[in-house]
Amino acid sequence: xxxxxxxxxxxxxxxxxxxxxxxxxxxxxxxxxxxxxxxxxxxxxxxxxxxxxxxxxxxxxxxxxxxxxxxxxxxxxxxxxxxxxxxxxxxxxxxxxxxxxxxxxxxxxxxxxxxxxxxxxxxxxxxxxxxxxxxxxxxxxxxxxxxxxxxxxxxxxxxxxxxxxxxxxxxxxxxxxxxxxxxxxxxxxxxxxxxxxxxxxxxxxxxxxxxxxxxxxxxxxxxxxxxxxxxxxxxxxxxxxxxxxxxxxxxxxxxxxxxxxxxxxxxxxxxxxxxxxxxxxxxxxxxxxxxxxxxxxxxxxxxxxxxxxxxxxxxxxxxxxxxxxxxxxxxxxxxxxxxxxxxxxxxxxxxxxxxxxxxxxxxxxxxxxxxxxxxxxxxxxxxxxxxxxxxxxxxxxxxxxxxxxxxxxxxxxxxxxxxxxxxxxxxxxxxxxxxxxxxxxxx
Numbered sequence: 252x253x254x255x256x257x258x259x260x261x262x263x264x265x266x267x268x269x270x271x272x273x274x275x276x277x278x279x280x281x282x283x284x285x286x287x288x289x290x291x292x293x294x295x296x297x298x299x300x301x302x303x304x305x306x307x308x309x310x311x312x313x314x315x316x317x318x319x320x321x322x323x324x325x326x327x328x329x330x331x332x333x334x335x336x337x338x339x340x341x342x343x344x345x346x347x348x349x350x351x352x353x354x355x356x357x358x359x360x361x362x363x364x365x366x367x368x369x370x371x372x373x374x375x376x377x378x379x380x381x382x383x384x385x386x387x388x389x390x391x392x393x394x395x396x397x398x399x400x401x402x403x404x405x406x407x408x409x410x411x412x413x414x415x416x417x418x419x420x421x422x423x424x425x426x427x428x429x430x431x432x433x434x435x436x437x438x439x440x441x442x443x444x445x446x447x448x449x450x451x452x453x454x455x456x457x458x459x460x461x462x463x464x465x466x467x468x469x470x471x472x473x474x475x476x477x478x479x480x481x482x483x484x485x486x487x488x489x490x491x492x493x494x495x496x497x498x499x500x501x502x503x504x505x506x507x508x509x510x511x512x513x514x515x516x517x518x519x520x521x522x523x524x525x526x527x528x529x530x531x532x533x534x535x536x537x538x539x540x541x542x543x544x545x546x547x548x549x550x551x552x553x554x555x556x557x558x559x560x561x562x563x564x565x566x567x568x569x570x571x572x573x574x575x576x577x578x579x580x581x582x583x584x585x586x587x588x589x590x591x592x593x594x595x596x597x598x599x600x601x602x603x604x605x606x607x608x609x610x611x612x613x614x615x616x617x618x619x620x621x622x623x624x625x626x627x628x629x630x631x632x633x634x635x636x637x638x639x640x641x642x643x644x645x646x647x648x649x650x651x652x653x654x655x656x657x658x659x660x661x662x663x664x665x666x667x668x669x670x671x672x673x674x675x676x677x678x679x680x681x682x683x684x685x686x687x688x689x690x691x692x693x694x
Contacts, residue, residue, distance in 0.1 A: 317654070318654045321632050321671060323411050323462075323509055324512075324523075325511070325675050327490065333587050337580065337584045341356055355553065362544055364380070364586040365377040365541070368526050369528055370594075371492050371589070372487065372499055372506045374498070374529060376531050376541070378537055379541060379579070381578070383521060384507065384526075385414040385525070386417070387508065388414050391454075391484045392427075393422070395453045396454075399481070401453035402451070404453055404454055405430050405444065405455040406429055406432070406456050407432050408432060410456055410462065410486060412663070418456075434461065439472065445475050448475055452479060454481055457484075459491075459498070460630045463659075465626070466627065466629055483505070484504065484507065485498040485505070486506075486507050488509075489509075490600060491631070494601040494602055511524060514584040514589075523578070524582060524585055537571065541559070542554055607678055611633075614684065614687050615690065617687075618691045621690070631674050632671060634669055635656070635670045640658075642661070648689060655686070655690065656672040656673065
């Protein structure tokens with residue numbers, strides 16, 4: 252029997268106070284057909300039995316696969332110092348800062364994180380983080396609408412399809428008009444983009460590298476958009492910025508991305524880290540919170556929540572977003588990771604990923620029936636065309652010990668035979684060779 256703290260006398264006292272004779276009367280307004288029958292809930296188990304059952308379930312997870320899977324989340328090496336420092340109790344027990352007088356240590360860590368994101372993206376100001384890359388992109392779209400006063404968004408289909416679904420869900424009841432532009436040969440279609448940019452367009456959203464792994468320079472798209480008074484929003488892979496042209500140097504207005512690759516382990520979707528950076532002129536329309544550096548009356552350096560334009564701090568009709576929190580601990584991990592690598596380290600990491608990906612392309616292209624799509628330059632991800640359904644190949648490769656990649660047919664019509672493969676610095680030439688042999692054996 253379940254343990255119920257209230258005695259029969261106490262329950263009767265409460266029922267008398269609200270004027271009913273039994274607990275059943277509390278549910279009298281619910282149709283009886285909804286309450287018919289017993290709930291199909293099994294009997295309770297002991298703690299020891301539950302732990303045993305959960306362990307058996309966990310053991311079914313394929314946690315020993317060599318990972319070639321990407322699509323927005325990547326298997327990067329995380330230095331031990333990231334865990335050692337972020338696991339200090341000062342960091343992992345600290346609550347998300349809500350007020351200006353929050354811990355100076357927490358505020359300084361976030362300030363340093365913001366500064367690093369600005370340097371990485373080439374932008375002028377960054378916020379204290381958002382929930383994840385998809386949420387950040389959704390907030391950027393709403394931010395562009397608030398800035399321009401327009402309600403139409405052009406969305407490149409090279410943007411992560413999960414993010415695009417999130418944007419549609421996020422804005423379902425906001426009367427926002429969307430136009431998707433199909434990618435042409437793995438690259439953004441300039442002609443269609445130019446035709447789609449109209450005087451009522453708030454922004455165009457694109458991704459670099461795009462979901463197929465293609466790298467692009469969107470400087471011309473930025474010029475097209477600005478000529479129409481539109482803003483530009485770029486979703487980026489932060490590690491790639493170690494060698495790629497930054498969105499800031501392209502003239503992009505708002506930059507977002509998923510920060511999982513910056514020292515945060517893969518973990519069934521989270522907790523992860525959404526980052527956002529923009530131009531200083533748009534800072535008061537940026538959602539979330541922002542930490543600033545200041546001086547006290549004695550001239551000592553200090554940190555304070557400078558902007559927090561959310562519904563709990565200002566009038567609801569003036570709030571930029573209903574985002575109530577940020578990913579402080581994940582942001583701390585990210586700044587520790589970036590600090591450990593430094594500018595040269597980020598460059599070397601990106602270069603290593605790109606170089607190994609080129610080696611993998613060459614190795615895999617030698618497999619009969621496999622074609623590497625080479626219509627655009629790539630960073631660490633590329634698309635394979637297989638002679639059969641990629642989903643079936645992925646299933647067979649699991650038995651060989653590999654998470655082989657992302658089957659693009661899951662989100663793109665007509666691409667059932669296409670597989671997105673990711674290479675990080677963790678993948679050795681030996682592993683790439685073993686992957687190629689396994690792939691050849693299952694085809």
